Amino acid sequence: MGRKEQIIEALGLYPIWVSKNRANANSICADTSEIGNKSRPKIDLENDHNLIEQDILNCKSCVLHRERDKVVVGEGVFGADWFIVGEAPGAEEDSRGKPFVGAAGKLLDAMLQAISVDRKKNAYISNIVKCRPPKNRNPSKEECLECRPYLDRQLDLVAPKIILAMGRIASNSILDIDQTIMNLRGEIYDYKNIPVIVTYHPAYLLRSPMEKAKAWVDLCFATEVLADKKNS
Ligand code: SF4
Numbered sequence: 001m002g003r004k005e006q007i008i009e010a011l012g013l014y015p016i017w018v019s020k021n022r023a024n025a026n027s028i029c030a031d032t033s034e035i036g037n038k039s040r041p042k043i044d045l046e047n048d049h050n051l052i053e054q055d056i057l058n059c060k061s062c063v064l065h066r067e068r069d070k071v072v073v074g075e076g077v078f079g080a081d082w083f084i085v086g087e088a089p090g091a092e093e094d095s096r097g098k099p100f101v102g103a104a105g106k107l108l109d110a111m112l113q114a115i116s117v118d119r120k121k122n123a124y125i126s127n128i129v130k131c132r133p134p135k136n137r138n139p140s141k142e143e144c145l146e147c148r149p150y151l152d153r154q155l156d157l158v159a160p161k162i163i164l165a166m167g168r169i170a171s172n173s174i175l176d177i178d179q180t181i182m183n184l185r186g187e188i189y190d191y192k193n194i195p196v197i198v199t200y201h202p203a204y205l206l207r208s209p210m211e212k213a214k215a216w217v218d219l220c221f222a223t224e225v226l227a228d229k230k231n232s
Contacts, residue, residue, distance in 0.1 A: 045078035045157060052153050056130050062146040064131035064139070070097035074126030074154055075119060081226060082123040083160035083194075084108070085151070086201060087169035088139045094132035099125045104203040108166075111202070111215065115223050124158045126151065128173045144173040155191070162226045163194055164219075167201030185218060188225055195229060197222040 053073045059065060072089040075098060084100075092102035100108050100119075109119070117123050129139040129147040139147075151174070155163070165171040168181050174196060175189050181200060189196040199218035200211055 040079070042078065048157050049078065049154075052150060052157065056150050059130070059147075059150075062129075062131075062143045064129060064133060064143055064147075067134045068131040069094045071130045072097055072099050072127060072132075073130060074099055074124060076124030076126075076158070077120070077122060078124070078158055080122050080124045080158055081161045082112075082117050083155060083158055083163045084112075084119075084123055084125045084166065085163060085170050085174060086125075086127045086166045087173075088127050088129045089132040090136055090203070091132070093127075099127055100202070103206055104201070107202040107206060111219060114216075115219050124154070124160065126154055128170050138169055141173075144169070148173070155194070160194060161229055162222060163191055163196045164222055165196055165198050167204065170201070171196075171198040185214070186221065195225050197225060 056071050056073050059071070068089075072093045076084075086100060089099065090102065090104070092105075093099055099105075108125075112118065112123065119125050128144050128151060130150060131147075133139050133143070163174065165174050168179075171181065171184050172178055174191060175184075175198075177184075181198060184198040187198075189198070197218060199222075200208075200215045202215075205212050205215055
């Protein structure tokens, strides 16, 4: 059994999904480890990211600034192929200032690893709102709208080839719609000509492990969409 199969088995992400279109029928999802954005110097991207970070650190545009410990800007690679977006920081993210840490973050990292995606190599990870909602409540529509310009700036900066929206709030917010995840899964949506794929939030998968197989199908679908985009 290969490394990817071992990861998939350990996560309970069965059945293994095999691309219908892939020439090598034994391959498990596409290898999407290539790093994108080769057009702008890294120093420019870092400077722009620092500007966004400063604006977010100073932001008091919505009530969420009142009880935050740290703002959670986002982390990853500028020019990455993948942009992963969740809804809001939780308690551990709030105390560490990093997105997707703790148990949900570990599950996300493991699932991404199974499709050769890594926040240190070829992904950027952030949230719709950058400050933790008190008691982990859902961010309101108004709070999502208030924070949205930061996400748009991050997306412009990273210029990903695909966006993976995790959970109902992140998906609805980025697509500006109001739908359930069940209704949204399995389709390709558009954000400024970047394909958006919807899946479950890893925190939900920890509570509902039976849904991991569906999330795995979504991730494999996303790798297929990315591969098609690169080939087009
Ligand atoms: S959640 Fe966003 S808009 Fe609200 S205070 Fe934090 S950074 Fe500003």
